[in-house]
Amino acid sequence: MKNSTLVFRSLGIIIFLAGLAHLFSFGIDTSDDAPTPTIETNAVPVEQPEAENPTEKPVANTAYNPETDHLIGQWKVAYNTEDFKGAIVYKIKKESKVFNAYTHQYQDENGYAEKAKGSKALTITSFNGSKGKGIYNIEYEGKQYEVDCKIAQVDENTFTLSYDYYGYGDVETWKRQ
Numbered sequence: 001m002k003n004s005t006l007v008f009r010s011l012g013i014i015i016f017l018a019g020l021a022h023l024f025s026f027g028i029d030t031s032d033d034a035p036t037p038t039i040e041t042n043a044v045p046v047e048q049p050e051a052e053n054p055t056e057k058p059v060a061n062t063a064y065n066p067e068t069d070h071l072i073g074q075w076k077v078a079y080n081t082e083d084f085k086g087a088i089v090y091k092i093k094k095e096s097k098v099f100n101a102y103t104h105q106y107q108d109e110n111g112y113a114e115k116a117k118g119s120k121a122l123t124i125t126s127f128n129g130s131k132g133k134g135i136y137n138i139e140y141e142g143k144q145y146e147v148d149c150k151i152a153q154v155d156e157n158t159f160t161l162s163y164d165y166y167g168y169g170d171v172e173t174w175k176r177q
Helices: 003-033
Strands: 039-042 073-080 085-095 098-108 113-115 120-127 131-140 143-155 158-165 168-176
Touching: 073 098, 085 120, 120 143, 131 158
Parallel strands: none
Antiparallel strands: 039 143, 073 085, 073 168, 085 098, 098 113, 098 120, 120 131, 131 143, 143 158, 158 168
16 A cells, blocks of 8 residues: 555544544533523512522621632623613622522613612522523513523623523623622
8 A cells, every 4th residue: 555545544534533523522512502491470579588688798608619709799780772771780699509699789871870679680500610500580571581591701800691582682791890
């Protein structure tokens, strides 16, 4: 057999094996994107239990994990929609093994601020330090929706939250206060 034939066959086998490995890893990575059912509820005001009141000091019920606990604190999200132009400041707390974000303050486009009720807006169910998943609470036309979302850490002071609910999707940028 010629040397050139042997080289090209060897190269073809290496490319084929590398392609299989790439396809296999892609198949594993996209299996996390399976949609999960969401719950639609009416927007009836429900009083928060005392433990969820954002003005109280958080109770340290788990050890500090420097890989994930940097999410704890205040985060600001700017909005520019027909319904609301301004920003909302959220306060993220670690409660048990999940992170919960509560509304803390509303800011209009002129910079005026108003204290929020402290309703739960986001529950981060899993987070590995760079990526995570959660449930985002959205109110639209008087109805409350719980929508699955994905979180991606951009840097130490920024992360993105993305969601898609029956064709209505968005990507929000959360910046540390």
